[in-house]
Amino acid sequence: MQHILLYGDSLSWGIIPETRRRLSFDERWPGVMENALNAEGRRVRVVEDCLNGRRTVWEDPFKPGRKGIDGLAQRIEIHSPLTLVILMLGTNDFQSMHPHNAWHSAQGVGALVNAIRQAPIEPDMPVPPILIVAPPPQEEPRGAIAPKFVGGDRKCIGLAAACREVADMLGCHYFDAGTVASVSPVDGVHLDVDQHTRLGEAVAKMVAGLLPAFRP
Template identity: 35%
Template structure:
């Protein structure tokens, strides 16, 4: 049995597009992309879902607090779910929020720090390092109720794929540009319709097949 942990934000958690700031539901396990991925990988794979709305690479959220900081959460999660054969990281969307003032380069450095933590964790099989897959999230648009929160973020988000690909190459990780397989909803410019989850899951399953071959 191989174990893969999907470490991400609200799109990994399965939040549908938001029309307002009221209570927000969650897609079912068979709709959100880690759950779809589990079905595609099938027997012999266990998929751990670790998605949290608002999660950043390494910044405390000034409104929602330190729990949104991916770097704070990651070490404990790695040890909680070890041994891990693969860790998938898809963060960066929340880092482009206006309040953080981060450049695409700085967001890439945040992703790099997460990969370094994973590589040094000894949470893979035999106390080795888990394999890693870094996913660049689809670019956001500035729309709907989240438009002000993401002011200026659309342009930044379009530059993340190049930054993340360079980071993945430097750290020996796999890379996938989710923007080639999923797009944000025009309702809020950040979250995805259910079909986009299925599309990304198929792409991730294909990438995992490349990384693990016939293992």
């Protein structure tokens, strides 16, 4: 069995826009990806570590524990050996209480990459390759979350390109989720179920080419 760690936020946790409910595993994109890979005989398990409101390297001033870099090395240690780590973060870096732009957020992703590679895993376990997934760009926020994300649609401009630069610089794989999925018109931030399907299927195709042949 090959293990993939997905480190993300509410876009991967599968929150249903304008609710506090969660899509089922088979509906949210990590589950779609796992199912697609296993249907090809890959024998993959996706370990979901997705926290609503998680930033890359900044604190949430209102909710503790949303600073993504904190404890990341220990999560790598806990779940090793890993075949792949997927990072999909950045959306919450643009919440209204933060002044950050796309460059800042991408640098945060780079810090996460370094933390993964410096994790204190056992000596005979591999340092996993990393796939950086740039989240789809935000639109004007709507509904109950609008005050939290106001201005995010402007601050996030250029995130995909900035994440690609970081991926190239640090030798990571890269995928732009915005090429296959778009945020929900309901809230302008999260993903509707059909977009989870599109994203999961697309990432599965890329990941299939990154995984080594499985040997029981």
